[in-house]
Amino acid sequence: MRSYLKLELLRSMRSPANLILLTGFPLALYLLSTKVLQPKGLTFDFEASHMVSMATYGAMGGALFIGGAIALERTNGWLRQLAVTPLPAHGYLTAKLVSGAVGVLPSIVVVLIAGATLGGVRLPAATWPALAVLIWVGVIPFAMLGIAFGYSMRGQSASLAMMGVYFLLSVLGGLWLPVELMPSGMRTLAEYSPAFQAGSLGWRALAGQWPTGTSLLVLAGWTLLFAALAAWRYRRAL
Numbered sequence: 001m002r003s004y005l006k007l008e009l010l011r012s013m014r015s016p017a018n019l020i021l022l023t024g025f026p027l028a029l030y031l032l033s034t035k036v037l038q039p040k041g042l043t044f045d046f047e048a049s050h051m052v053s054m055a056t057y058g059a060m061g062g063a064l065f066i067g068g069a070i071a072l073e074r075t076n077g078w079l080r081q082l083a084v085t086p087l088p089a090h091g092y093l094t095a096k097l098v099s100g101a102v103g104v105l106p107s108i109v110v111v112l113i114a115g116a117t118l119g120g121v122r123l124p125a126a127t128w129p130a131l132a133v134l135i136w137v138g139v140i141p142f143a144m145l146g147i148a149f150g151y152s153m154r155g156q157s158a159s160l161a162m163m164g165v166y167f168l169l170s171v172l173g174g175l176w177l178p179v180e181l182m183p184s185g186m187r188t189l190a191e192y193s194p195a196f197q198a199g200s201l202g203w204r205a206l207a208g209q210w211p212t213g214t215s216l217l218v219l220a221g222w223t224l225l226f227a228a229l230a231a232w233r234y235r236r237a238l
Contacts, residue, residue: 008099022065023107026058027114029176034119045206046178048123051115052202053175056135058107060170060195063142064162066100070150071158074237093147093234100143101136108135123206131202134211138198141219144226151233169195194222 033054034047112131115121123131145165149158170176172186173195179187190196197219201211 008095009102022058022062022104023110026054026061026107026111029057030054030111030114031118045121047119048115048121048206049178049203051111051119051121052131052135052206053199055108055111055131056138056195056199056202057170057175058111059104059135059139060142060175060198061166062104062107063100063139064146064149064166065159066096066143067146067148067150067162068159070096070147071153071155074150075155096147097143100146104136104139105132108132124208127205127208130205134201134205135198138201138219141194141198141223141226144223144230147230148226148233151230151237169193172196173199175199192218194219194226197222 030050033050109132112128116123116128146162149162149165152158153161172190173193174182174190175195179190179196182190197215200215201219204211204215
């Protein structure tokens with residue numbers, strides 16, 4: 001189990017997708033939005049808020065795309081090969097979750113560093129590690145959703161489906177466009193989306209505030225729903 005976990009961690013950290021799509025792209029979006037586009041008329045610190053949004057966006061993708069790896073490995077027969085090894089039945093999924101949890105950290109750290117060094121974001125020293133932890137915790141539901149996709153589809157179809165869901169949830173959750181700029185009806189829907197609730201953990205921390213009880217309950221509800229879906233698809237695939 002330990003050797004396979006080490007293998008998964010190395011694969012996760014060396015993956016070009018993690019370096020380009022899940023780290024480089026959120027960083028580029030952050031710099032583009034804050035240094036070039038610079039929205040006007042907002043009543044909050046856009047630099048800091050968008051830093052949290054893009055860190056959440058990158059981490060969310062890293063968690064969600066655990067499912068893409070599972071779908072591809074189911075297609076190419078890797079799971080059948082693992083079945084004849086001493087690796088326990090749950091070992092594969094455990095290794096994927098752990099490597100996915102570690103794999104989202106670079107996207108969080110890189111964007112936060114960019115905010116501090118290039119974006120001019122100034123926060124109390126204790127807020128920076130708190131932001132990293134809160135963003136990391138907030139994307140847990142998307143790891144569950146990724147597993148559900150991975151055991152529901154095979155090959156590239158899972159990755160394509162997740163790309164669509166990733167984009168939709170990111171936009172709806174206010175990670176690309178602040179919810180304050182959305183129409184009122186869409187804003188209400190957005191505030192109950194899992195991406196918004198994940199982002200809200202960091203947004204409130206910027207103001208030195210704890211997450212609200214409602215936010216935690218909604219995020220826990222999405223986590224339980226996606227976990228139940230993942231467990232159902234996992235059992236069906238065995």
